[in-house]
Amino acid sequence: MAKILVIAEHFNGKLEESTLELCKAAKSLASALGAEPAAAVFSKDDAMAKETAKYIPTVFSVTDAGLENYSPDGYTQAAKAVVESQDVKGVLIAHSYYGVDFAAKLAMVLDAGIVSNCNKIAVDGGQVIFTRNTYNGKIQENKKVKTDKFVATFEKGAFDMEAAGGAGAVTAVSAAIGDIRTKVKEIVETMAGAVDISQAKVIVAGGRGVKDGDKYKDIIVPLAKKLNGEYAASRPVVDSGWTEAARQVGQSGKSVTPDLYIAAGISGAIQHVAGMKGAKCIVAINKDPEAPIFNIATYGIVGDLFEVIPAMMENL
């Protein structure tokens, strides 16, 4: 039977949540296509493959000393071996730091179409239709592939996580892992000893709309202090050096779940939202009424943050 294959992602002996999401997606997609859900796990041994088998009935395990660390060459060669040993219709990969590093390469090797950064999947007349964000989330598009096989990557949170409980079968697949041209020398922590905003009950975050570093200090920081909270930022603010990296919220920064999260001048790109959507109450202040941040906020003010925030201060 044709298979929908999840490429598992693991770090430090732990499966990533995105893999559990993709197991869920593979099951529903496989059932809509009359296919079978499966996963492929690449590692130095089969411990992670056994772990993955709790979430999906069929697991293909490629083990090799060359797969101890992730590398695009190693993962592509291992995935190719699994796909070629099986009848694989589609490959599901997380749109993560690892997924974006090898998914397109795998698609090239398989001569398959790739649709990346998807958030939804549907089947229409036997065809798989992908939905993905474009233009910073302001517009979405539907795409399909023209090839027999597809490779697709998915945003984190696109699907619910599959619960553990199954006892799937682990099958070893042999692959000749050849030259790996990128060598991982070490993994370093860039924010050791820095401020930890993840425990704050109130967070006031500024984005690109704050305009410059002085305004960030004059507007965002005082509101955070007045509310006994922490100040934080979206990626462009940290990239511009207006505040330190440890205060960055989002996929590449911290995940936070405060009682109150005030997002000022933040458009709400998916990478930022991934780090704060668990906040109990979200306030969005933005002059663009179409900013995606209003789709996840509890309260919104469409207006100029330089007028709204001082007015809030007067009322506190």
Add this chain to the structure above:
Amino acid sequence: MKIVVCLKQVPDMESKFKIIDDKKIDESQIAFKINDFDNYAVEAALQLKEKLGGEVIIVSAGPARAQKDIRQAFAMGADWGIQIDDPAIEAGDNFVVATSLQQAIASIGDVDMVLTGVQAEDDQSSVTGVMIAHLMNTPHVTNVVKLEVNGKDLTANRELAGGKNEVIGLSLPAVLAIQSGINEPRYPTLPGIMKAKKKRLDVKKAADFGAAASAKTEFIKMFVPVSEHKAEIIQGDAKTAAAALVGKLKNEAKVL
């Protein structure tokens, strides 16, 4: 050191987006600019050139309007460029564009390094750089936040989640997808802008470099997402809305 930077002109994401016939954006309302991530790639290339010598070449696929931003990169200090102005490429998918860019890069010869942004702000695919590397048969690193070159050896920090970096060693030639924040992109100077006008820009069709690839994916339609959830928008001028918001945070949400 011969460094190519792949540059894409994209809409300013704060523009008003209007969709025509479920198929394309109404460009009359759009201001265009350099893809933010590519701006960091241009700066990274210029810094390497300043340190190691050589040249920085911009390769871009886009219509006539893209010349403004290719010349912006010239004004920052890039030496010359190739523009693939070809409607067939523009209508293609990531694979078609990547193939055409790679063919243009191959025509330059002896390129040591290709830099791209991690993604284009409009398409958000993050696949082009990896595809180019595969077509060039070179290694690649994506999400690069630090870069050191020592002869033919390269050390690149690849950003991971939660403030971690993977430190990766590889050899040139290579393709690197540059993450935002790696540097502080320079603003063009007035003399830079003057010089940019005279720099060489080869405007080409895809066929000038090789046979165009066929798309492996098909665009179906585009639409404005309908959110199941919308924020409660607090109306009124800034003062009124701010006062009402504080009231709601205290009494309704009870988070203050």
